[in-house]
Amino acid sequence: MTTFRTALLAAGAAAALVLTGCSGSPAESGTDSTTLTFWHYEDDTSAMAQSWQAAIADFEKENPGVTVKVEKQTFEQLQKNAKIVLSGDTVPDVMEYNKGNGTAGQLASQGLLADLTDSASQLGWDQKLPGSLQTTARYDENGLMGSGNWYGVPTYGEFVQIYLNNDMFAENGIAVPTDQASLISAMDAFVAKGITPIATAGAEYPLAQLWSELVLSRTDRSFVDAYQLFKGDVSWTDGPLAEGTKELADWVAKGYVAKSASGLKAEDMAVGFISGKYPMMVSGSWWFGRLQSDVKFDMGQVLFPGSGYSSGSSGNLLVVPTNAKNKDLAIKFINDALGENAQNVAAVKGGLPVAGDASKITDPQTKQLTENWQTLVGRDGLSFYMDWPVAGFYDKLVSFCQTVMNGSKDPMAALAELGEFYESGKKDIVGG
Known part of the structure; x- marks a missing residue:
């Protein structure tokens, strides 16, 4: 894991192209331009919840007038009810969901998750995540993990x-x-x-x-x-x-x-x-x-x-439901969750970020954990x-x-x- 300030600057320039290519701005499409709804099931004290909170702060600063509304779910709730919930009109804009053939792959094959392939390419997510981490983000038409389009993005491992x-x-x-x-x-x-x-x-x-x-x-x-x-x-x-x-x-x-x-x-x-x-x-x-x-x-x-x-493997995925009203904002939020600030918060808290900077860590045990993770990911050993x-x-x-x-x-x-x-x-x- 290395810092990627330069990459983020380039990604920021590309973001406008990606977002324009989505469903238009919230104002133009008549959707809610002030609230991004985010579902996840991490404990507030966990490294990932703290990392995502840092991403929320960055996102709201970069998007004046937009507020992130976090709605806590449970793993079991989403495992049992995701298909039914995401088939309706009242869905989150972005949510945490489990990776794998029978979970994210199943929803992707049923058309319930937005295809994020263009964003992954234009915002450089495909460069930040090694192949073994990309595997859990990509699914073919049958929902089989490892190939096809991007339907989610992991931010930790x-x-x-x-x-x-x-x-x-x-x-x-x-x-x-x-x-x-x-x-x-x-x-x-x-x-x-x-x-x-x-x-x-x-x-x-x-x-x-x-x-x-x-x-x-x-x-x-x-x-x-x-x-x-x-x-x-x-x-x-x-x-x-x-x-x-x-x-x-x-x-x-x-x-x-x-x-x-x-x-x-x-x-x-x-x-x-x-x-x-x-x-x-x-x-x-x-x-x-x-x-x-x-x-x-x-x-x-x-x-x-x-x-x-x-x-x-990667951790769970951030996915965007097909029926989400603010897909463009959701993509920007995911980009911030992969950003330097959020990833380094995860690193310091022992959260194994996919793109953090181990040099920011002062606790020796946390540093060793992260360095072992870096070594494994660096040799494509997952x-x-x-x-x-x-x-x-x-x-x-x-x-x-x-x-x-x-x-x-x-x-x-x-x-x-x-x-x-x-x-x-x-x-x-x-x-x-």
Whole structure:
């Protein structure tokens, strides 16, 4: 992430062209020229809400007489009711909405979201967002993520990394891992001392994320695109999926994770790590605020050693409903949400902006989080989440990882069953 003052000046010049090409000015089209309605479901204390508040201040300053009206929703409300609400005439001008085939993609394919492709090109959004972030913003005519037109814009991101209890490493004379070999050595050393190295939870997503990191440590972009975007076939009998599965089983056998974690939930994992029971926790950036507040030890953060990829993606999207009355103002607001001021507020608050400046951050932990994010995005290393491709896959993946952990079935037989579900779901989407 770098600052982009120059780019914004150029974008400002282009904005007039883009906005003229929309539905005309509010006054000309007879719509409300004084209020931009914005729906979102972020807590007011969150980094993103504070970032968007900064964007609101910039927007209102740049557009005298226009006021942004924020209407808070809940994630569940929009997930359940968006299709019905956006089909009517009383809709927001801009709103936060979840990315993915079954959410933003579905609304886009049904004609309920405005096409933002021209704005993305003329305002430079396609230059600010790397390819892996653009993936969640673009959908084809069937609502499949990753190609086609822009129907939303992410302003922040999320990713999986390893959180470290540096005090436990130091107290036990064990070096913090920097590559796969030193990670294995460190885990062996902890096991020898009777310490389970990694906090995890099998009843929810954490164990599946650990499996994902093991798979992704053996992948390249072509595998990610084949698995997530159906740009080719993936093998369930050899290659990254099989190798990652075998390694997870091996890690369980060696005591790197506890078999008893099979029935734990994500909160149990976090509490165990925060209490100082485990030296490492593999999970998402969304835990950062909680850990920053609650841990009493020296905390470290590293990307998964020896891997070029990690589970992660853009955050939710800012979208413009097709029936919005002020599309031109909505586009200007989105541009301000990607602006230097709003993005740097997100950076300082630990919000992982898509285009912020890490040099503005003074807190060392927040700076490390953001630098890890920059490194991952800079090498195009976001691989999305392994449960994304087909409907219902999350529950199947969690169950599969529990099976590998508790040894109730041969790991490769369990993987074959997981593959059958994936391939059936893929066929439902793309045919064949």
